[in-house]
Amino acid sequence: HKPDNPSWMYRIASFTVAQYWRTYYKLTNGLDCGSCSKAQRRKCKEDDLYSECPRAIKIESLSKPIVDADGNTTELGELIADDKAIDLDAWLDDNTFRLGFPQRLLDIAEKIDNGEALNKNDQKYLERYRHKAQISLF
Template sequence: MRTTLGCHDDQNNLPLSYNRLTGDWLLYYAVAKRFEWRVPPQDRPDVRHSMMMELADAQNRKGGLPLPEAAMYRIASFEVADYWRKKKRQPDLISLDDETADNDTGLSSVLPDDSALDLDAWVDARTFLLSCPKRLIQIAFKRVNGVTLDGAERKYLCHFRKREQKLVFCG
Protein backbone atom coordinates (compact mmCIF):
# COMPACT_ATOMS: atom_id res chain seq x y z
CA MET A 1 0.00 0.00 0.00
CA ARG A 2 1.41 3.36 -1.04
CA THR A 3 0.81 6.45 1.06
CA THR A 4 1.65 10.08 0.43
CA LEU A 5 3.15 10.46 3.89
CA GLY A 6 6.39 8.64 3.09
CA CYS A 7 5.74 5.81 5.56
CA HIS A 8 6.09 2.91 3.11
CA ASP A 9 9.22 0.77 3.33
CA ASP A 10 10.57 1.70 -0.09
CA GLN A 11 10.23 5.39 0.76
CA ASN A 12 12.22 5.33 4.01
CA ASN A 13 15.32 6.69 2.32
CA LEU A 14 13.61 9.73 0.80
CA PRO A 15 14.97 13.02 2.18
CA LEU A 16 11.45 14.36 2.89
CA SER A 17 10.15 11.20 4.57
CA TYR A 18 8.46 11.58 7.94
CA ASN A 19 10.26 8.40 9.03
CA ARG A 20 13.43 10.48 9.45
CA LEU A 21 11.88 12.69 12.17
CA THR A 22 13.36 12.42 15.65
CA GLY A 23 12.84 13.96 19.05
CA ASP A 24 10.22 16.65 19.46
CA TRP A 25 9.45 16.78 15.75
CA LEU A 26 8.38 13.12 15.79
CA LEU A 27 6.08 13.92 18.72
CA TYR A 28 4.66 16.95 16.86
CA TYR A 29 4.07 14.74 13.82
CA ALA A 30 2.25 12.13 15.91
CA VAL A 31 -0.05 14.80 17.38
CA ALA A 32 -0.71 16.42 13.99
CA LYS A 33 -1.42 13.02 12.44
CA ARG A 34 -4.31 12.54 14.90
CA PHE A 35 -6.00 15.79 13.77
CA GLU A 36 -5.23 16.07 10.07
CA TRP A 37 -8.13 13.85 9.00
CA ARG A 38 -10.49 16.69 9.91
CA VAL A 39 -9.51 18.71 6.83
CA PRO A 40 -9.92 17.87 3.13
CA PRO A 41 -7.18 15.61 1.70
CA GLN A 42 -5.76 18.29 -0.60
CA ASP A 43 -5.06 20.59 2.39
CA ARG A 44 -3.77 18.01 4.87
CA PRO A 45 -0.03 18.51 4.26
CA ASP A 46 -0.34 22.26 4.79
CA VAL A 47 -2.42 21.91 7.95
CA ARG A 48 -0.11 19.17 9.25
CA HIS A 49 2.91 21.43 8.85
CA SER A 50 1.16 24.42 10.40
CA MET A 51 0.22 22.26 13.42
CA MET A 52 3.79 21.03 13.77
CA MET A 53 5.18 24.58 13.51
CA GLU A 54 2.68 25.93 16.02
CA LEU A 55 3.58 23.16 18.47
CA ALA A 56 7.28 24.01 18.07
CA ASP A 57 6.56 27.73 18.54
CA ALA A 58 4.51 27.03 21.68
CA GLN A 59 7.34 24.97 23.13
CA ASN A 60 9.83 27.76 22.34
CA ARG A 61 7.55 30.33 24.01
CA LYS A 62 7.54 28.11 27.10
CA GLY A 63 11.33 28.28 27.22
CA GLY A 64 12.02 24.92 25.61
CA LEU A 65 10.25 22.93 28.30
CA PRO A 66 8.18 20.03 26.98
CA LEU A 67 4.50 20.71 26.50
CA PRO A 68 1.91 18.54 28.25
CA GLU A 69 0.11 16.15 25.91
CA ALA A 70 -3.26 17.80 26.57
CA ALA A 71 -1.82 21.21 25.61
CA MET A 72 -0.44 19.80 22.35
CA TYR A 73 -3.83 18.32 21.47
CA ARG A 74 -5.49 21.63 22.28
CA ILE A 75 -3.07 23.54 20.03
CA ALA A 76 -3.64 21.08 17.18
CA SER A 77 -7.39 21.40 17.68
CA PHE A 78 -7.11 25.20 17.47
CA GLU A 79 -5.13 24.91 14.24
CA VAL A 80 -7.89 22.80 12.66
CA ALA A 81 -10.53 25.29 13.86
CA ASP A 82 -8.45 28.15 12.46
CA TYR A 83 -8.22 26.36 9.12
CA TRP A 84 -12.02 26.09 8.89
CA ARG A 85 -12.49 29.68 10.07
CA LYS A 86 -10.21 30.91 7.27
CA LYS A 87 -11.84 28.57 4.76
CA LYS A 88 -15.28 29.90 5.63
CA ARG A 89 -14.16 33.51 5.13
CA GLN A 90 -12.61 32.84 1.73
CA PRO A 91 -14.80 33.80 -1.19
CA ASP A 92 -15.79 30.99 -3.51
CA LEU A 93 -13.90 31.51 -6.73
CA ILE A 94 -14.69 29.80 -9.96
CA SER A 95 -12.56 29.67 -13.03
CA LEU A 96 -13.93 31.03 -16.28
CA ASP A 97 -12.00 28.35 -18.14
CA ASP A 98 -13.48 25.31 -16.40
CA GLU A 99 -14.68 22.87 -18.99
CA THR A 100 -17.83 20.97 -18.16
CA ALA A 101 -19.24 17.80 -19.65
CA ASP A 102 -22.02 19.79 -21.36
CA ASN A 103 -19.78 22.46 -22.78
CA ASP A 104 -16.60 21.88 -24.77
CA THR A 105 -15.41 25.46 -24.44
CA GLY A 106 -14.67 27.48 -21.34
CA LEU A 107 -16.73 30.53 -20.51
CA SER A 108 -13.85 32.88 -21.27
CA SER A 109 -13.84 31.79 -24.90
CA VAL A 110 -17.56 32.51 -25.18
CA LEU A 111 -17.43 36.02 -23.71
CA PRO A 112 -17.23 38.71 -26.39
CA ASP A 113 -14.31 41.08 -26.49
CA ASP A 114 -14.53 44.82 -27.18
CA SER A 115 -13.61 44.45 -30.84
CA ALA A 116 -16.29 41.83 -31.62
CA LEU A 117 -19.36 42.81 -33.62
CA ASP A 118 -22.69 42.60 -31.84
CA LEU A 119 -24.49 40.68 -34.56
CA ASP A 120 -27.86 40.58 -32.80
CA ALA A 121 -27.95 44.36 -32.37
CA TRP A 122 -26.77 44.84 -35.94
CA VAL A 123 -29.53 42.61 -37.32
CA ASP A 124 -32.14 44.31 -35.11
CA ALA A 125 -30.98 47.79 -36.21
CA ARG A 126 -30.96 46.75 -39.86
CA THR A 127 -34.45 45.25 -39.54
CA PHE A 128 -35.65 48.39 -37.82
CA LEU A 129 -34.17 50.66 -40.49
CA LEU A 130 -35.74 48.61 -43.29
CA SER A 131 -39.19 49.00 -41.75
CA CYS A 132 -38.67 52.59 -40.59
CA PRO A 133 -40.30 55.47 -42.52
CA LYS A 134 -37.88 57.52 -44.66
CA ARG A 135 -39.09 60.75 -43.08
CA LEU A 136 -38.10 59.46 -39.63
CA ILE A 137 -34.60 58.57 -40.91
CA GLN A 138 -34.23 62.12 -42.28
CA ILE A 139 -35.28 63.52 -38.89
CA ALA A 140 -32.73 61.27 -37.15
CA PHE A 141 -29.93 62.51 -39.45
CA LYS A 142 -30.89 66.11 -38.60
CA ARG A 143 -30.75 65.33 -34.85
CA VAL A 144 -27.35 63.65 -35.18
CA ASN A 145 -25.95 66.60 -37.15
CA GLY A 146 -27.32 69.11 -34.63
CA VAL A 147 -29.84 70.74 -37.01
CA THR A 148 -32.91 72.06 -35.19
CA LEU A 149 -36.19 70.48 -36.11
CA ASP A 150 -39.22 72.50 -37.21
CA GLY A 151 -42.63 72.07 -35.56
CA ALA A 152 -43.96 69.45 -37.99
CA GLU A 153 -40.82 67.30 -37.62
CA ARG A 154 -40.96 67.49 -33.82
CA LYS A 155 -44.63 66.53 -33.88
CA TYR A 156 -43.94 63.59 -36.22
CA LEU A 157 -41.06 62.39 -34.01
CA CYS A 158 -43.20 62.70 -30.87
CA HIS A 159 -46.07 60.80 -32.53
CA PHE A 160 -43.71 57.99 -33.64
CA ARG A 161 -42.14 57.70 -30.14
CA LYS A 162 -45.57 57.40 -28.50
CA ARG A 163 -46.59 54.72 -31.00
CA GLU A 164 -43.43 52.70 -30.28
CA GLN A 165 -43.88 53.02 -26.50
CA LYS A 166 -47.41 51.61 -26.77
CA LEU A 167 -46.13 48.70 -28.86
CA VAL A 168 -43.40 47.93 -26.32
CA PHE A 169 -45.64 48.09 -23.24
CA CYS A 170 -48.61 46.29 -24.75
CA GLY A 171 -46.70 43.73 -26.81
Protein backbone atom coordinates (compact mmCIF):
# COMPACT_ATOMS: atom_id res chain seq x y z
CA HIS A 1 0.00 0.00 0.00
CA LYS A 2 1.42 3.30 -1.13
CA PRO A 3 1.21 6.34 1.22
CA ASP A 4 -0.94 9.29 0.16
CA ASN A 5 0.59 12.11 -1.76
CA PRO A 6 1.66 14.92 0.67
CA SER A 7 0.32 17.60 -1.66
CA TRP A 8 -3.19 16.11 -1.33
CA MET A 9 -2.82 16.03 2.45
CA TYR A 10 -1.93 19.74 2.45
CA ARG A 11 -4.90 20.46 0.20
CA ILE A 12 -7.31 18.59 2.47
CA ALA A 13 -5.84 20.33 5.52
CA SER A 14 -6.28 23.76 3.92
CA PHE A 15 -9.92 22.94 3.07
CA THR A 16 -10.50 21.79 6.65
CA VAL A 17 -9.02 25.00 8.08
CA ALA A 18 -11.06 27.14 5.67
CA GLN A 19 -14.25 25.27 6.59
CA TYR A 20 -13.49 25.78 10.29
CA TRP A 21 -13.16 29.56 9.86
CA ARG A 22 -16.32 29.75 7.71
CA THR A 23 -18.25 27.90 10.42
CA TYR A 24 -16.73 30.09 13.14
CA TYR A 25 -17.65 33.27 11.23
CA LYS A 26 -21.19 32.03 10.69
CA LEU A 27 -21.61 31.18 14.38
CA THR A 28 -20.32 34.55 15.58
CA ASN A 29 -21.91 36.76 12.92
CA GLY A 30 -25.04 34.86 11.98
CA LEU A 31 -24.23 34.82 8.24
CA ASP A 32 -21.52 33.81 5.87
CA CYS A 33 -20.68 35.08 2.41
CA GLY A 34 -22.79 32.34 0.83
CA SER A 35 -25.87 34.26 1.99
CA CYS A 36 -24.99 37.26 -0.20
CA SER A 37 -25.44 37.77 -3.94
CA LYS A 38 -22.53 37.47 -6.37
CA ALA A 39 -22.46 41.24 -6.83
CA GLN A 40 -22.27 41.80 -3.07
CA ARG A 41 -19.50 39.22 -2.67
CA ARG A 42 -17.57 40.85 -5.53
CA LYS A 43 -17.93 44.28 -3.89
CA CYS A 44 -16.76 42.93 -0.52
CA LYS A 45 -13.77 41.28 -2.19
CA GLU A 46 -12.78 44.43 -4.12
CA ASP A 47 -13.14 46.78 -1.13
CA ASP A 48 -12.01 44.21 1.49
CA LEU A 49 -15.23 44.62 3.50
CA TYR A 50 -15.23 41.16 5.05
CA SER A 51 -14.74 42.48 8.59
CA GLU A 52 -17.58 45.02 8.15
CA CYS A 53 -20.08 42.79 6.37
CA PRO A 54 -23.24 44.85 5.78
CA ARG A 55 -25.51 41.82 6.20
CA ALA A 56 -23.82 40.22 9.21
CA ILE A 57 -25.73 40.00 12.46
CA LYS A 58 -23.56 41.02 15.37
CA ILE A 59 -23.98 39.05 18.58
CA GLU A 60 -24.29 41.08 21.77
CA SER A 61 -23.23 39.94 25.21
CA LEU A 62 -26.02 39.61 27.79
CA SER A 63 -23.76 41.29 30.35
CA LYS A 64 -23.39 44.40 28.17
CA PRO A 65 -24.31 47.51 30.22
CA ILE A 66 -27.25 49.51 28.90
CA VAL A 67 -27.88 53.11 30.01
CA ASP A 68 -31.52 54.24 30.04
CA ALA A 69 -32.92 57.78 29.70
CA ASP A 70 -32.54 58.44 33.44
CA GLY A 71 -28.86 57.47 33.40
CA ASN A 72 -29.37 54.15 35.19
CA THR A 73 -27.11 51.30 34.09
CA THR A 74 -28.64 47.85 33.62
CA GLU A 75 -27.32 44.66 32.05
CA LEU A 76 -28.91 43.70 28.73
CA GLY A 77 -29.90 40.26 30.06
CA GLU A 78 -32.08 41.83 32.77
CA LEU A 79 -34.13 43.74 30.18
CA ILE A 80 -35.26 40.65 28.28
CA ALA A 81 -38.87 39.70 28.99
CA ASP A 82 -39.48 36.19 30.29
CA ASP A 83 -42.78 34.52 29.39
CA LYS A 84 -42.43 32.11 32.29
CA ALA A 85 -41.76 34.81 34.89
CA ILE A 86 -44.28 35.12 37.71
CA ASP A 87 -46.45 38.23 37.60
CA LEU A 88 -46.12 39.32 41.22
CA ASP A 89 -48.90 41.93 41.02
CA ALA A 90 -51.32 39.27 39.80
CA TRP A 91 -50.28 36.91 42.60
CA LEU A 92 -51.07 39.57 45.18
CA ASP A 93 -54.63 39.57 43.88
CA ASP A 94 -56.50 36.71 45.55
CA ASN A 95 -58.72 36.13 42.49
CA THR A 96 -55.70 35.00 40.48
CA PHE A 97 -54.59 32.82 43.38
CA ARG A 98 -58.03 31.19 43.52
CA LEU A 99 -57.97 30.22 39.84
CA GLY A 100 -55.52 27.41 40.60
CA PHE A 101 -57.75 25.63 43.14
CA PRO A 102 -60.77 23.34 42.71
CA GLN A 103 -64.14 24.94 43.42
CA ARG A 104 -64.92 22.43 46.16
CA LEU A 105 -61.76 23.40 48.04
CA LEU A 106 -62.72 27.07 47.77
CA ASP A 107 -66.16 26.26 49.20
CA ILE A 108 -64.51 24.43 52.12
CA ALA A 109 -62.21 27.43 52.73
CA GLU A 110 -65.23 29.73 52.72
CA LYS A 111 -66.97 27.51 55.29
CA ILE A 112 -63.88 27.58 57.52
CA ASP A 113 -63.63 31.36 57.13
CA ASN A 114 -67.30 31.77 58.12
CA GLY A 115 -66.80 29.50 61.15
CA GLU A 116 -69.13 26.76 59.87
CA ALA A 117 -68.52 23.14 60.83
CA LEU A 118 -67.30 20.83 58.08
CA ASN A 119 -69.11 17.56 57.41
CA LYS A 120 -67.20 14.26 57.11
CA ASN A 121 -66.94 14.43 53.31
CA ASP A 122 -65.48 17.95 53.38
CA GLN A 123 -63.01 16.99 56.12
CA LYS A 124 -61.88 13.95 54.12
CA TYR A 125 -61.52 16.04 50.92
CA LEU A 126 -59.46 18.67 52.76
CA GLU A 127 -57.27 15.98 54.34
CA ARG A 128 -56.60 14.36 50.94
CA TYR A 129 -55.80 17.71 49.34
CA ARG A 130 -53.39 18.64 52.15
CA HIS A 131 -51.70 15.25 51.91
CA LYS A 132 -51.32 15.61 48.12
CA ALA A 133 -49.95 19.17 48.45
CA GLN A 134 -47.53 18.27 51.23
CA ILE A 135 -43.90 18.39 50.14
CA SER A 136 -42.18 15.05 50.44
CA LEU A 137 -38.90 15.09 52.35
CA PHE A 138 -37.58 11.92 50.72
